[in-house]
Amino acid sequence: MKKYSLAVLAAGILFVAALPHFGSDYLVGFFFSTFIFVTVAYGWNLISGYTGYLSFGQMSFFGLGAYALAIAVFRYHLPWPVGVLAGGLLAAILAVPLGWLMLRLRGPYFALGMLGFVQILSTVSSAWSSFTGGGEGIYLPPTASLRPLYYAAAAMVFLGIGVTRAIERSAFGLRLQAIREDELAAEAMGVETTRLKLQAFVIASVFPAIAGGLYAWRLSYIDPSSAFPGNYEIQSILMTILGGAGTILGPLVGGLTLSVLSEVIWARFAELHLLLVGSLIILVLLFMPEGMIPLVRRFLARRRGRVPKTGMQEVRR
Amino acid sequence: MDFSIFLQLVVNGLLVGGVYGLMSLGINLVWGVMGVINLAHGDLIMAAGFLTFWIFTQWHVNPLLLLPAGMAMTFVVGMLSQRFLLGRLPQDRGAIKSSLLMTFGISYVVINLAQLLWGNEFQTVTYLAGSWTLGGLDFAKARTVAFLAAGVITTFLWLFLQYTNQGRAIRAVSQNRDGASVCGVDNGRIQIASFALGAGLAGAAGVLLVMIFAISPSMGSGYTIRSFAVTVIGGLGSFPGALCGAMILGLAEVFTGYMVSAQVANGVAFILFLVVLLVLPQGLSGMFRR
Amino acid sequence: MGRNVRILLVAAVALLMVSGSAVAAEKKPILIGTSVSLSGSYAASAKYGLEGYQLFVEQLNKRGGLLGRPVKLVYYDDRSDANTGVQLYEKLITADKVDLIVGPYSSGVTSAVSTVAEKHKMAMIGPEAADAKIYMRGYKYNFQGQTQAGRYMLGALALAKAHGYKTMAMLAEDTAFPKAVSEEVVKVVPEYGVKIVFNQTYPKGAADFSALLTKVKQLNPDIVFANSYLPDGQGIIRQSREQGVDAKMFAVAVGAAEPEFGNLGSTANYIFGATQWAANMKTKGNPEFVKAYKAMFGRNPDYHSAANYGAMQVLDAAVKQVGSLDQNKIAAAISKTEMDTVYGHFKVDGRGVQVGYASALLQWQNGKQVVVWPAAVAQGKAILPTPPWSQRK
Incomplete structure (x- = not known):
């Protein structure tokens, strides 16, 4: 089994590395934006899939990363990778006090609280026009080459897989899942919920921030509505639940599936895009609430005549 | 600040606040009874607004007469959503999350249907131009009428919840679901009724809103968050709290718009909402209950 | 896990085919x-x-x-x-x-x-x-x-000068075009003897302008410029009436030139709007x-x-x-x-800036758009000052 997954990983890396050499610009662009979504989805998966805190506010870090890049490049003439990393760092720093405040809230309060926070950041970027360019936004020099961006985004996806895998197998990850299943019980058993949740929240904030920086550099334009895109939030959440929230490969599988689907849909039925995305959310929740990965896993196990390995997902039922 | 200006701003804030109050009642009710936030709430407001706009431009019907039509449309959408979608979700620990996501899916569907039916542009109903002047203060006609209509609907809702069997059953479920069930209340039916009622209230708010402001299909989520903010500010499940929260939000927006800037006024709902959420998790009404 | 790779490959092949099919007859x-x-x-x-x-x-x-x-x-x-x-x-x-x-x-x-x-x-x-x-x-x-944005409001400014209007309030959406119009107006007003007493922006998608207009009313300017697009232009004019802002002249950058502006009914009358072209030119x-x-x-x-x-x-x-x-x-x-x-x-000049195209001004009169400036293309005369809202139907 271990050899098998190693081979898959190697094939994946090879494919991703070789793509720009045989694929068209369009294909590279397509995979770049898919990787951006998947990176955001990995962040969401950590805080919402594993820890169980449904967040509608990952875009606050995304926007922070986007503005960090734009301001670093535009105002301080720094190279773009510095801007991207600065965004990640800023997000992690901001996530500490923010998480400390917000993680006291539960359920819908947390979800909508985070959504409100996105709106506040968007208001700040719109009102503080001397620094952020306000509603006019910031124009960046056009980016010459997509390749470095593409590789950076791909690296973030592999990082997402790696971090998620490491966390799932660690004591840290098990405690997070204990919080998801029953926070009070976990606390009663001596799990330091506050500290652990905060750690997960901080790690989860870095992914969208880096994604936001890469996205802004690719877009070479940033304003409040493009820095805090609500549809990115929803797309990345849908990708995760489609693939399987709280699984290692869920965001990737869901992300690739949805990206291919929506590229085909977008081309043919642009005017039905939201309807189809909305219906897909509804259908997944009704008929496949655990996502694709657990389904596939169970199917494979049954074919091999083995009892499925029970993860926390199954325990919950 | 001139005192007459101050009074004028108070009038403007309260008039908008009245509509915010009606906007938030549906969210408050559904949340109280079912523990679900309907993220499609704002989109239902929008859809009813567009229905009103459409009928108004076709046949020049007085928009107030369209209140039943707007309410009926969203009521039916709400009923079907609860019966066939939300009601089928597994009632386990993840129920809150999946219901939130489900209403989000519904919200996308509603937005897209509205776009297909009524186009993508900003629209408004220009009903009643100008204002009445009373004691040197301007009462914008459309806003005043919307305020009064919101007041009437709110009163009817209160009477319904207070004095009818159905209403009592809804309140019972919102106070103690299991207890109500023991007393013979049909939980599933009450959930359908309250979700539909909540959606119907969104419809009423939409009809009134389009008389005052331009709306577009993609603006719904803003109303959802505003409605939620009002509910959080006022306190969940509290009628006077919700109205209070709505007035506070209306006033806060008008005063920041006047004293700071339109950009900050646009975000003040969220700032208030987060502050109250973190400082007074029970909302304003919680302060008095204690 | 093999399935993931397969999905990837299928996706890749499908996309290659889509992008390759452009080679046709x-x-x-x-x-x-x-x-x-x-x-x-x-x-x-x-x-x-x-x-x-x-x-x-x-x-x-x-x-x-x-x-x-x-x-x-x-x-x-x-x-x-x-x-x-x-x-x-x-x-x-x-x-x-x-x-x-x-x-x-x-x-x-x-x-x-x-x-x-x-x-x-x-x-x-x-x-x-x-x-x-x-x-x-x-x-x-x-x-x-x-x-160029700088030319949009020149007609309105010329009329303002001819009628001796002195003070102006200006509202603009805070995006590229409306802000550019505002900046250019600020630059040229001294030539027209006009002083700007209020100049603020609002975010895209804003619907309630009552707070800004309360402030404008207090300043009682001769001229109100709304450097807006259609929905916000309509909102500002409609709410000016509700708040009783009685300027002698209202002009809208974009919006009044659209027939849809007429949805405001009688409120649209007397409103000026920049237009860059007219059917009779x-x-x-x-x-x-x-x-x-x-x-x-x-x-x-x-x-x-x-x-x-x-x-x-x-x-x-x-x-x-x-x-x-x-x-x-x-x-x-x-x-x-x-x-x-x-x-x-x-x-265009060496940078690509348009230097040829000029601007005109229209006014809503009795539910119709009438070009009133410049004289060479005017269909009628501008009606000024705008009567107070309280005296209108």
Whole structure:
């Protein structure tokens, strides 16, 4: 089994590395934006899939990363990778006090609280026009080459897989899942919920921030509505639940599936895009609430005549 | 600040606040009874607004007469959503999350249907131009009428919840679901009724809103968050709290718009909402209950 | 796990096929790509622009096309959103492999999209980008096809000066074009003897202007300028009436030029609006353009239709002059082009800023739009001052 997954990983890396050499610009662009979504989805998966805190506010870090890049490049003439990393760092720093405040809230309060926070950041970027360019936004020099961006985004996806895998197998990850299943019980058993949740929240904030920086550099334009895109939030959440929230490969599988689907849909039925995305959310929740990965896993196990390995997902039922 | 200006701003804030109050009642009710936030709430407001706009431009019907039509449309959408979608979700620990996501899916569907039916542009109903002047203060006609209509609907809702069997059953479920069930209340039916009622209230708010402001299909989520903010500010499940929260939000927006800037006024709902959420998790009404 | 790889491969192969299928028959059409704000706050105006493009392409094909090939317009909805516009132009250029591009609606979207055109070295005329700053960034492939923002309110200012109005309040959406208009007005008002007593912006999508207008009312200015698009322009005028803002003159940058502004009913009367073109102007080929437009779309063109049509005229001339689809040569040709389009006299300076096109002013009188300035094209006289709201029906 271990050899098998190693081979898959190697094939994946090879494919991703070789793509720009045989694929068209369009294909590279397509995979770049898919990787951006998947990176955001990995962040969401950590805080919402594993820890169980449904967040509608990952875009606050995304926007922070986007503005960090734009301001670093535009105002301080720094190279773009510095801007991207600065965004990640800023997000992690901001996530500490923010998480400390917000993680006291539960359920819908947390979800909508985070959504409100996105709106506040968007208001700040719109009102503080001397620094952020306000509603006019910031124009960046056009980016010459997509390749470095593409590789950076791909690296973030592999990082997402790696971090998620490491966390799932660690004591840290098990405690997070204990919080998801029953926070009070976990606390009663001596799990330091506050500290652990905060750690997960901080790690989860870095992914969208880096994604936001890469996205802004690719877009070479940033304003409040493009820095805090609500549809990115929803797309990345849908990708995760489609693939399987709280699984290692869920965001990737869901992300690739949805990206291919929506590229085909977008081309043919642009005017039905939201309807189809909305219906897909509804259908997944009704008929496949655990996502694709657990389904596939169970199917494979049954074919091999083995009892499925029970993860926390199954325990919950 | 001139005192007459101050009074004028108070009038403007309260008039908008009245509509915010009606906007938030549906969210408050559904949340109280079912523990679900309907993220499609704002989109239902929008859809009813567009229905009103459409009928108004076709046949020049007085928009107030369209209140039943707007309410009926969203009521039916709400009923079907609860019966066939939300009601089928597994009632386990993840129920809150999946219901939130489900209403989000519904919200996308509603937005897209509205776009297909009524186009993508900003629209408004220009009903009643100008204002009445009373004691040197301007009462914008459309806003005043919307305020009064919101007041009437709110009163009817209160009477319904207070004095009818159905209403009592809804309140019972919102106070103690299991207890109500023991007393013979049909939980599933009450959930359908309250979700539909909540959606119907969104419809009423939409009809009134389009008389005052331009709306577009993609603006719904803003109303959802505003409605939620009002509910959080006022306190969940509290009628006077919700109205209070709505007035506070209306006033806060008008005063920041006047004293700071339109950009900050646009975000003040969220700032208030987060502050109250973190400082007074029970909302304003919680302060008095204690 | 094998399934993941399989999905990946299937996806990759499928996409390669999609992108490869562009190679088609011999006389394949020349594709002209653009994004249009079919939804969002710019939709009403942008639709007129799209129709201008469509009419020209239709006529061009009837005349035998371009370089002996038929022409096809490829467009997508950018939702009035700069970010979406950028992605769509990337898609048009890299996936659809369009041969030529023309600009989207609004300065904001054009400004963002201009970097895409520049990156891919595609010549682009922006017929709906009035903000001249876009063209002051040293770009080589972008050209302004719209009257500069600084000229929009000159007619209103001239009338204000003639009537001796002294004080002005100005509201603007805080995006590229409206802010550019405000900045230019601030620069020139001293020449007109006008003092600006209020100058504030509001965010895109704002609907409630009552707080800003309360402030304006308190200052009691002679003139109110709303540097807006259609929905916010309507909102500001309607709420000015509700709040009893009794200025002697109201002028709207964009919005009053659209027929939809008339939805305000009697409230629209006396309102001035900038327009860059009118059906009765004696520009080259204008009557034929108006007639053909009416026949094709069943409604009158507005100035956006004419601007987009004009941009196509210039592009068509440049391609014919070059005789190929070489973007460098086309860009060079456009920069030297000086020609009379239906929209007026097209001429750009060395940076790509439009210096030929001029602006006019209309006023709503009894539910109709009447061009009142400049005298050469005026259909009627401006009615000033605007009567107080309390005396109106």
